[in-house]
Amino acid sequence: MTRKIKLAAAICVVGFVAAACATKTGTGAAVGAGAGGLLGAGVGAVLGGGKGAAVGAAVGAGVGAGTGAVIGHYMDKQEKALKDVKSAKVERQGDKLVVKFNSAILFDVKKSELKSGAKSDLSEFAKVLKEYKDTDLIIEGHTDNTGKKAFNQKLSVARAESVISFLESEGVARSRLTGRGFADDMPVAPNDTADGRQQNRRVQIQIAANEALQKQDQANASSAQPAKKP
Numbered sequence: 001m002t003r004k005i006k007l008a009a010a011i012c013v014v015g016f017v018a019a020a021c022a023t024k025t026g027t028g029a030a031v032g033a034g035a036g037g038l039l040g041a042g043v044g045a046v047l048g049g050g051k052g053a054a055v056g057a058a059v060g061a062g063v064g065a066g067t068g069a070v071i072g073h074y075m076d077k078q079e080k081a082l083k084d085v086k087s088a089k090v091e092r093q094g095d096k097l098v099v100k101f102n103s104a105i106l107f108d109v110k111k112s113e114l115k116s117g118a119k120s121d122l123s124e125f126a127k128v129l130k131e132y133k134d135t136d137l138i139i140e141g142h143t144d145n146t147g148k149k150a151f152n153q154k155l156s157v158a159r160a161e162s163v164i165s166f167l168e169s170e171g172v173a174r175s176r177l178t179g180r181g182f183a184d185d186m187p188v189a190p191n192d193t194a195d196g197r198q199q200n201r202r203v204q205i206q207i208a209a210n211e212a213l214q215k216q217d218q219a220n221a222s223s224a225q226p227a228k229k230p
Helices: 002-025 029-066 071-084 116-131 149-169 194-200 212-226
Strands: 090-093 096-102 135-142 177-181 202-209
Touching: 071 090, 071 096, 071 116, 071 202, 071 212, 096 116, 116 149, 116 177, 149 177, 149 202, 177 202, 202 212
Parallel strands: 135 177
Antiparallel strands: 090 096, 096 202, 135 202
16 A cells, blocks of 8 residues: 555655656756656655666656657747747746737837837737747736726726737637736736836736647657557
C-alpha cells in the first residue's frame, strides 16, 4: 500500500512539474526535457533504485519535451510580432500573452468611441492576429475608481466592444473575440495617485491557444513519450 501511495504521488508530481516547466519557458521543449528527466530520475530512484532512476529519467524527459512545446513555440513567435505594435505593452504569462493599451491612447475621457489615431495601432494589432489564427482573445475594459460604479461598468463594457468591433472590421474573426467589462474591480496600481489611476484606465487583451492548437500540442506530447515495451 505504501508503495502504491508513493507511486501515485510521484506520477502527479512528474505531470505537474513537467507541464509547469514547458508552460513557464514557452519555447521550453529542451528545458522541459531536462527538468522532466531529472524529476523522473528522482522518482525512479525512490521507487526502484538505480534502474528505476534510469527508467524514470527517460519517461520524464519524454513528458517534459512534449508538453507545451507546440503552444510555447507558437506563442513565442506571436509575442515577438506583437512587440512591434505601437502603444501595445506585451507581457508573457506562461503560455498566455497579455496585451495592454492605455485608455487615454484609445479613447477620450468618459467616451467609448475609438480615437482616429488609435485605429492605426489597432490595425497593426489586427494584422498580427490574422497571421496567428490559432489563438482566442478576451478583450477587457478597465477603469479607475473615480465616478459612479454603474457608469464605469457600462463604460468598460462599451470600450471592450468598440475594440472588438474594430478588430472584426479589420478581418479578425468575431468568433475569436470575447468582451468583458470590469470597471475598477481589477486595478493594476493604487487609485490614490494620478499615475495609478492612469494605469488602471486600460484595455487589456488576453491571448491564448484555441482548441485546435491545444489538441495539436497534446498530440505532440503523446508522440514524444517513449513507446511501451511489449
